[in-house]
Amino acid sequence: MTSVGRRTEILFLACAFSITWEKIHWSFGGNVALEDILAGLFVVSFALDRLASGDRRLQRTAAIVLLFLAVFLLVYLLGFYNLDTKQSLDQFVKGLVKFFLHFGLLACGVAYLARRSVGFYWKTLTVFTLGLAANAAYGVLQLLVARAGHNLDHIVLGPLTGGASSINIYGAVNGASVYRPNALTGDPNHLGIMLLVPLLALTPLYLRLERDHRLRLPLVLLLAFLLLVELATLSRSGLLGLAVGLLVLALPYYRLLVSRAVLVPLGGVALVLAAVVARRAHFFETVVRSRVQTGGRSTSAHFGVYDFVPQVLHSHPLFGLGLNNFSVYYEFVTGKTNWGPHSFYVALIVETGLVGTLVFALFLRYLFVRLRAARRLGRALAAARDPMAARLRPLSWGLTATLAGTMAANAFYLTMQFYYFYFVAVLVLALPVVFGTAAKARAR
Numbered sequence: 001m002t003s004v005g006r007r008t009e010i011l012f013l014a015c016a017f018s019i020t021w022e023k024i025h026w027s028f029g030g031n032v033a034l035e036d037i038l039a040g041l042f043v044v045s046f047a048l049d050r051l052a053s054g055d056r057r058l059q060r061t062a063a064i065v066l067l068f069l070a071v072f073l074l075v076y077l078l079g080f081y082n083l084d085t086k087q088s089l090d091q092f093v094k095g096l097v098k099f100f101l102h103f104g105l106l107a108c109g110v111a112y113l114a115r116r117s118v119g120f121y122w123k124t125l126t127v128f129t130l131g132l133a134a135n136a137a138y139g140v141l142q143l144l145v146a147r148a149g150h151n152l153d154h155i156v157l158g159p160l161t162g163g164a165s166s167i168n169i170y171g172a173v174n175g176a177s178v179y180r181p182n183a184l185t186g187d188p189n190h191l192g193i194m195l196l197v198p199l200l201a202l203t204p205l206y207l208r209l210e211r212d213h214r215l216r217l218p219l220v221l222l223l224a225f226l227l228l229v230e231l232a233t234l235s236r237s238g239l240l241g242l243a244v245g246l247l248v249l250a251l252p253y254y255r256l257l258v259s260r261a262v263l264v265p266l267g268g269v270a271l272v273l274a275a276v277v278a279r280r281a282h283f284f285e286t287v288v289r290s291r292v293q294t295g296g297r298s299t300s301a302h303f304g305v306y307d308f309v310p311q312v313l314h315s316h317p318l319f320g321l322g323l324n325n326f327s328v329y330y331e332f333v334t335g336k337t338n339w340g341p342h343s344f345y346v347a348l349i350v351e352t353g354l355v356g357t358l359v360f361a362l363f364l365r366y367l368f369v370r371l372r373a374a375r376r377l378g379r380a381l382a383a384a385r386d387p388m389a390a391r392l393r394p395l396s397w398g399l400t401a402t403l404a405g406t407m408a409a410n411a412f413y414l415t416m417q418f419y420y421f422y423f424v425a426v427l428v429l430a431l432p433v434v435f436g437t438a439a440k441a442r443a444r
Contacts, residue, residue: 008049011042012112015105016124017131019420020194021184023157023165030094035419036101043104046112061370061429062111068363069103075356079319088321088328095324095351102422109426114433118388121434125395125427129198133222136229139183139191142167143232146179170234173286180234192238193409194420195230199223200245200401204394207256224265228272234291237409245405252397305346312350320353344410344417364407367428371400374432381439388442392435399428 015038018024025033050056058066076096083089113121138152145152146167153165168188170178180188206219230238250257277284312321312329321329326347349357378393402424410416 008045016128022186039105046108059114065107076323079322091324113430139181143181188233189235192233192235193415201398204398208394241405241409244408245401248401344414
């Protein structure tokens, strides 16, 4: 591999590892995150790599991604004519920059993985998972340090970024603070929804691993740890997504989901929870009761934003208010600043109208179509007794459950606007391409 190719690989894997680390950002020329820097550097490096090698091929899936980019851009530019203030224009420009970085990462990521081996695909998935596991581990440490009366973000991130951040404080019970770890993400609900990716994508792989496989024990321990962190976030959206994802996995794996391989680890997680809860029973009872009630201010805020949809559609039905402009509209209506729509779908409809919503629905459908192609390929490989099927089919179902669970969770949050979602889309779209190429090579 050339030095240019090696540089591109390092940048790609660095993106995979740190793609969920929202808190690492700097305030120069605006708010620039580590994700922005690494994604931009990878796209540039990949382009230079192609130019240096003389490779002008455009992989079919990557070409379709670029087509979606062009259609989205057209929708956004048409929505531009609905802007009427400088603040709206500033938000539009910020949103457009993020859009190009997201779709640049998606298109180049798919094209890059399409040129690599199955082994490198697994390496990418492993690095992404380890990065999210490191994020979750930071969250546990953050929680322990907060219980001791200190701010881990101030100690670790403050000198690095120069910014201020801390663990989320949900409230207090009898004077004792209720902490919700947000780790390196911006919100505990973000962490809870992001954890759906390894929890749902890797569970089928664990279930189908051979009993004596060397990764079986590390994988179940990792899943148990991530589940505990998921519960520690107290994220109702995360649990909603997990429930929807498990319902999807129940279609092919309903027997395995109630087998000893699942029930024993779940029993271990339950014992850990029981040991923790038993020490402060009243504290946890109060916290859980507050999270399951449906009449609080938090719940009203999440559902209340849907009231804006008919109002905006009445005035700008086709292309909405303009990309990234919900907060401007919300401030105009309520006087509150820095307030997001608390729903990806509200943001989508309000900012891009019916046309933008339709285009994004087609984009999501395309992701599911490619996952169906991967499952179909897995069945064909299984019929041919190809050992790759034993890994491809579970991962295909796992990513299908991940996508469905993430969509459900985003009814009340906006993580589908984040870099990590587009990296998951890279894994989804590249899956049938990488394994299909490998299958053809083995058939020769």
